[in-house]
Amino acid sequence: LSKIKINENYQQILKFLITGVFGNILNYQSFFFFFKTLNFNYLIAGIIGFLSPNPVLFIINRNWTFKSKTGYNKMYLMFIISGICLCLHIVAQYFAHELLHVPKIFSQLFGQASAAVLNFLFLKFYLFKK
Secondary structure, X not given: OOHHHHHHHHXXXXXXXXXXXXXXXXXXXHHHHHHHHOOOOHHHHHHHHHXXXXXXXXXXXXXXXXXXXXXXXXXXXXXXXXXXXXXXXXXXXXXXXXXXXXXXXXXXXXXXXXXXHHHHHHHHHHXXXX
């Protein structure tokens, strides 16, 4: 790989991480609201939290992280990718609580971390590929 391509990959990873922090803040706020305020089951609140920032993240990743020309009409693919990542997220969240005895309120963080890598790969090499 050329130095320019490696540098571009590092920039995309850094931008994805920054975007991911923002998305995870939105995710966790939604999760916390539905879990603590509305008393939803922690897994249901986790699903809502996971999906809630998708439209904003599509726009940021499209325009800033990957500088893609992918049309906004492809946003549905973001939800499909998120659905796949959500499966991994739920499994990680469930196992964090049930097997590792992580408190439910922190189990969401395990789900977020586990899905981040898979999400990046899908976005970079599928949805926003050049």
